[in-house]
Amino acid sequence: MIEVKSLTRLYGEVIAVDHISFKAASGEIVGLLGPNGAGKTTTMRMLTGFLPPTSGSAKIGKYDIVEDSMEARRRVGYLPERVPLYQDMTVFGYILFWAQLRQVKAPRDRTVDVLKRFDLLGRRDKLVRQLSKGLRQRLGLAQALVHDPPVIILDEPTIGIDPQQVIEVRQAVRDLRKSHTVLFSTHILSEAEEICDRVVIIDKGRIVAQGTPDALEKQVRANSFTLEVGRLAPERVLEVLRAIPGVASVKRRDAHFSVETDGSRDVRGDISGAIVAAGGELLEMKQVKSSLEDVFLRAVQSAADNPQGQKKS
Amino acid sequence: MTVTWTIFRREFASFFVTPTAYIIAAGFMLFTGVFFSQEFQVAAVRRIPINPATIPSLVSYMLVFFAPLFTMRLFAEEKREGTVELLLTAPVSEASIVVAKFMAAWAYVTILLGITLVYQAILATYAPQDIGHTILAYIGIWLYSGTVISIGMMFSALTENQIVSAFSSLLTLLILYVGDGVGGIIGNIQLSEIMRSLSLEAHYSTSFAAGLFRAEDAAFYAGVIVIMLFLTMRILESNRWR
The missing domain is CATH 3.40.50.300 (P-loop containing nucleotide triphosphate hydrolases)
Incomplete structure (x- = not known):
């Protein structure tokens, strides 16, 4: 129309x-x-x-x-x-x-x-x-x-x-x-x-x-998790997680770790496997409920990072 | 055409839903009334006839100050309120909008002029009147008022500030009005003739007001109206391109 x-x-x-x-x-x-x-x-x-x-x-x-x-x-x-x-x-x-x-x-x-x-x-x-x-x-x-x-x-x-x-x-x-x-x-x-x-x-x-709002959210949602891990030193957790292929970044927030992936594959199985293999226990793994806000901020952010075509004479 | 009529009706009605139209009309009648009474008294004492163009000639001067008061809002208000955006996105041509608004303001002045016919009626009860002279004086002032309104409307389209709109048209009208008089005191005859030809007043005072009809004077007023309507349309369109 x-x-x-x-x-x-x-x-x-x-x-x-x-x-x-x-x-x-x-x-x-x-x-x-x-x-x-x-x-x-x-x-x-x-x-x-x-x-x-x-x-x-x-x-x-x-x-x-x-x-x-x-x-x-x-x-x-x-x-x-x-x-x-x-x-x-x-x-x-x-x-x-x-x-x-x-x-x-x-x-x-x-x-x-x-x-x-x-x-x-x-x-x-x-x-x-x-x-x-x-x-x-x-x-x-x-x-x-x-x-x-x-x-x-x-x-x-x-x-x-x-x-x-x-x-x-x-x-x-x-x-x-x-x-x-x-x-x-x-x-x-x-x-x-x-x-x-x-x-x-x-x-x-x-x-x-x-x-669609759903599709846009999915782009972001599948890509970030928060974890709670027990029985393992935080430094060791960071090390283990960073070694998993497909994980883009890991940040520590008190007892929680937030993981961002590059979206190339589903890494949830690998994460739990690696933690257990390292002798820890995975107490919680939560997919971050993102909203359009995240899509929006990301989209706007990446547009700012690649300003091609922004200026025309 | 029906669209033009719709806009005309809204515009014309809008004069009367606020006190503006009534206050302007009251002021108008006060000025003309006082002036008429004086003229009438003098004429009665001296037993001389009154020129049927007396009131229309006074009106030609008054319109310089009164017309901007009711032309100032024609477009300025729509621009300030944003309603012009709705008008211009409706399936309506700029020409319809401009013509409708112009006609509405002209219709209002026509009513004012109609009220002043009371004075002519009073005169007619005392002495036989030269009807031809009266009719021509009124045709002339009617054309003149249309011209004055078209100029005021053009300035209204230029701004969204009604005060700016009113004063710029008042200044322009004043200059055009006194052009005749200024031309008379200039030594250069050619220049003074040009100024006279461009002045609003000269096309009225020396012909219609004297009971004469000259095609060139009617053509002057019609020409200015057409040019002003055209300019207003262009100004309205130009808002889209900015």
Whole structure:
């Protein structure tokens, strides 16, 4: 539904988005994950037609965002990070305005439907300026959905609202899964983990990793353990562990040892065997439960270590 | 077209949901009312006729100061609130947005001008009026007001600060307004003729206000409006490229 090919955007000399490519299938929720200033908003602004790309292309459905901008825009619902609202309109008037502007059939009925869905119908005659932040967020979501677009782009929809409302917004996003393609950005890892089918991690304008949250975690999870070893001097344990092929590093933390492997093979059997053979006993071996956070930090870290393609003249 | 109409309606309604439109209208009526009463009194005492263009001519001066007050927010507010991002990502052309906003502001001024017809009605109850002269004076001031608004709107698109928007358009309008007078005190006749031709006021005071219709004056106002609308569209587009 969304197809991004080598999309690039420069602000003057600064590269905001650097040749990124990804796809989002129909009915999929894709999370765009990255630290602040990674290029998430710029990417979304290009997909919504607000900013033209410097190079590369992207398609919404079968419509190119530059060549068929109007058709592409018709198929996108967008909630920018700042939740832009006309302060002096009523809740109903605001949604009706977008319904009419988007040329929805039976705009009044549709407005009522959408307001009902976000539980705003009771406040239909309130002025937008009187709404609390969480309600504004919901109003923004209603605006993005009023024309029932196949693609919905949400820029950090859970920022700056209270935890209860965060849960509501996340639930609302999850509810969109079946009928819409959702691209949403966040810098909160647990959020991406919780609701996304797929995660695209970007940093400094480049994609550093992408895949399902599970697959990304597995990359890291299989590779680190903590051990507790008895009846053996710590120095001896370090020595034994370091001798095992495939072990990248071993660190001692009080009574525990943390082992990192290079991921080339499963070393768990070797570890227990070697410890026992050396006369010790393995009291505990625990696979470190990593999260997207680790994936993220690693991805960002390794991108910083290999800064090729970072500067372009 | 329906899209332009939708934006027009929202924009026009937005004048009236805040006190702005009413306060500006009140100020407008106060100024014109006081001025009219004085003129009327003098004319009544001396038993001389009143020029039907008296009020429209006053309005041409007042608009220099009043127009920036309601054009300043046209785009500046949308930019500050970020709503311009939603407008520009909706399937709507820049032309629709610009034309709709311009028309909304012009419609508001048209209402203000309509209210001043009260004065003409008062005059008509005392003495027969030159209807042709009155109509032309109003057609002229209507075109003039459109021109003033288009200039104000262009400055509104340049900034997200309403004060900057208001003052830059006020300064520009003032310069364009006094161009005629300044041209008159310059020795160089060619230069003064150029200044006169570019001045907003000269195209009104010497033709429409005198009950004359000259195509060149109407074309001047229409031309400035078209150029300003075009520039506003370009400015709006240029935001995308920065």
